[in-house]
Amino acid sequence: MAQTQSPRCRRVGILGYGQLGRFLALQLQSRGPPLGFTLAFVWSRGGVEGLPPPLRLGDLRLLPQTGVDLVVEVAHPEVIREHGEKILAHADLLVGSPTVLADPEVERRLREAAKGGGHTLYVPRGALWGCEDIRRMDEAGTLASLKVTMTKSPQSFRLEGHLRELLEAAMAAGGPVVLYDGPLRPLCPLAPNNVNTMAVAAVAAPRLGFDGVRARLVADPGVPDCHVVEVEVTAVGDEGRALSVTTVRRNPASPGAVTGTATRDTFWDSLRACHGHGGCVQLC
Incomplete structure (x- = not known):
């Protein structure tokens, strides 16, 4: 045989x-x-x-x-x-x-x-928590908005351009500082190692894409051992009523690490x- x-x-x-x-x-x-x-x-x-x-x-x-x-x-x-x-x-x-x-x-x-x-x-x-749900809503044409907030300790960021100067100011301030809040596309070349999760959101939701996904980057010395990813989704439900979902993921990370351990x-x-x-x- x-x-x-x-x-x-x-x-x-x-x-x-x-x-x-x-x-x-x-x-x-x-x-x-x-x-x-x-x-x-x-x-x-x-x-x-x-x-x-x-x-x-x-x-x-x-x-x-x-x-x-x-x-x-x-x-x-x-x-x-x-x-x-x-x-x-x-x-x-x-x-x-x-x-x-x-x-x-x-x-x-x-x-x-x-x-x-x-x-x-x-x-x-x-x-990116809820990636598949985001993709399905985008394909159905019901996804209205998508915002991703990433919060890390200042030591976990590898930034370019003017964001590097903002980061130095944040480290001196000693408290949480919003480094960026706006469309995702301009942020990617300034934080190429830190916002890959946001980039995945733009790929999952091509109708919004890199210009439509809103990105918010926060440096906070109060989270030295984790990376916090908050995803806020708004979709159009039945009869035009809005559906909103917010998820918060705390990913354990070594101090100063760019990538969380669960990733x-x-x-x-x-x-x-x-x-x-x-x-x-x-x-x-």
Whole structure:
């Protein structure tokens, strides 16, 4: 009797070897194979010390030779801006820095690359609670407004431009300070590592998008060990009456950490969902 051949594990490459990259690499090595995933390589501009040489990719130009099926970016938006299209020509791509999609030209190029190459551009939910409900309301045309407030300790922010100066003033003030309150799109390049949850909201609600989603960023020394994400949704209900929902998520985080600890497990769950779509943009 002929034996049934087991399906091949999806080979996964990781771009970035910070807190999240290390966690995902460990998960793939210890738990991946029984779930149908195996670690192909890790690449990082800062090096990947501690990994055996066969798992180190020194040059991203060699990516097509690795036979990788899925590339997971947990480094910086600039990596996607520079290499995203080329990756999608060879593999599916999980974008851990969706703030890069606030650039309309980058979003257009990535969508076209996914469609043209038959590979999927995955966007992980991260810390966005109620993501699927937001997506459904947007598709139904009932979503009227969406506001996301992120509150972190000043040490957890990595900001650019004038927001960096505001952050320094907030640290001196010693109390909570609103760093930004307005449309999401202008905020993304100023806080590319801190507002990925907000960017996911814009992807989940394309009718509002990066210009329609309202973003509020708060620095508060009173929350040193967690990141607080508040999502306020307003939708049009029956007979034109408004439906409103507010959720508050407190994500435990080490002091000064950019990423909350619970987000690591969420990313792992998202990675496991990355298969079987093809040629589109997919929340996972």
